[in-house]
Amino acid sequence: MNILQALFFPPEQPGGVSSMVPYIQERFNQMDYEMELFSLPKRIRNKGNEPVSFKTFDHTPYLGNTLVDKYIQTYRDYLWWTQMRIKKKYDLIHAHHPIAAMVMKRVFPDTKLILTLHSSYERELILNKKIEAGGPEHQFLTSIYRELEVTADRILTVSHAFQTYLHHYVEDAGRIKVIHNGFDEKRFRPIAHENEVTQLISVCRLVPAKGLDVLLKACARIKEKGHPFVLHLIGDGPIRKELEAMAQSLGLYDDIIFYGYMLHPEEFMPFFDVFVLPSRAEAFGSVFAEAALCQLALVGTNVGGISEQIEHGVNGLLVPVEDDEALAEALETVIIDPDYRYQLARAASDKAKKDYSLERVIAQLKKVYREEKSK
Structure with a gap:
């Protein structure tokens, strides 16, 4: 044919x-x-x-x-x-x-x-x-x-x-x-690693629909509570300068790395611990499945295809849209409890291999x- x-x-x-x-x-x-x-x-x-x-x-x-x-x-x-x-x-x-x-x-x-x-x-x-x-x-x-x-x-x-x-x-x-x-599993190679400080990662176009402003507010809440982390943002877009200015104003300059566009982020993701993306809408959200295949814990919003990929508390955590307080609580949970984080990551990987x-x-x-x- x-x-x-x-x-x-x-x-x-x-x-x-x-x-x-x-x-x-x-x-x-x-x-x-x-x-x-x-x-x-x-x-x-x-x-x-x-x-x-x-x-x-x-x-x-x-x-x-x-x-x-x-x-x-x-x-x-x-x-x-x-x-x-x-x-x-x-x-x-x-x-x-x-x-x-x-x-x-x-x-x-x-x-x-x-x-x-x-x-x-x-x-x-x-x-x-x-x-x-x-x-x-x-x-x-x-x-x-x-x-x-x-x-x-x-x-x-x-x-x-x-x-x-x-x-x-x-x-x-x-x-x-x-x-x-x-997704072709051969593209994703989980790597055993021990990060002393929890490494968060998000991969997306830098546009309002992805809710990165909510993520920065949540990160500011986490920092106020004294939980160390680093947030890696991979992607580029029209609001990059706005997000960089927001990070500075929230006192997050030393806690966030803006990488810009990257062609194959799946080669980079396995070295991190938690994938987070508080999108305001997603038809599917392919990057969640990709992060799961890299064996990362998942944190996302309860919208669209994200909520079909994540069963809350089983293979990831879901939070309401626009709720930076709930997002901060979810991130705090996976930052302070590495065993739970690993449990979520394993379950996410198993589901992605089976369903996607x-x-x-x-x-x-x-x-x-x-x-x-x-x-």
Whole structure:
């Protein structure tokens, strides 16, 4: 079977989908499949000029809005690149981004199209204070979900929480099935170590949606109680300077290290003790599974896919969103009790190996591909 994996970002970008699909490709190519990857290079901008229309709604009232205009132009660019670069046909196309899905169906209308929705762009924009809930950008972006419903032959998503979220925007929510992200265990090598001072680590884009301001406030509370720690922040983003200034104002300058962007943080994580990320929303939260496979204790917020990965008190700790006091208490618990921390880390690793293995994803996708091919 000949399958095209249509990404938006090129492989080797940070994030669950771009870091996962190349490993899926490798495994399928070892079997009786031919699988290729396709994505839009960053250099391709403002190349496309073909008209864009949608079957389920009229987007023209939203034109003139900067975000909408950029989205439409990106659609045109992806279309231009696809038409120029792809000269063969495939048995199936598996898209991992709304624009990739819509373009592929337009170029290959007779080819079965599977779409995996990995995250909610509009929720991230709202949490990052780029758009307003209920505003024109929000209306436009949520209208895309209905368009995708009539475009794709099958829709998948990465968590039951995100599946529930999508119910508000589609007509037949029963069509949407869940396949959690999967990870190649060979990438993760837990290392036995003894850190005299508890080492906390967080890996994410430095944007408001990740709740790092809440994390810094929680760390200030921990320091006030006299518990030593070091927080390692891996990632970059638009609020880095704001977070650095906040760390200084809270007296945390000597307790936090800002590393910036790192391509393969999983090579770094096994040397630390606790992974913490108080996100305000997560469709899945791949980095929690990656941290679990590195055998770190997990502390996260009770939202979205995080709460599906963590059973509170069993394989990690969950806290309410925006609650720096509860987050400080959770972190204090794992800082002062290394045995409990190790117990949580072992349980997290066992669950991740069982539920988020790449073998499980391969088996589930193989079943989906065969079903769609046989229709």
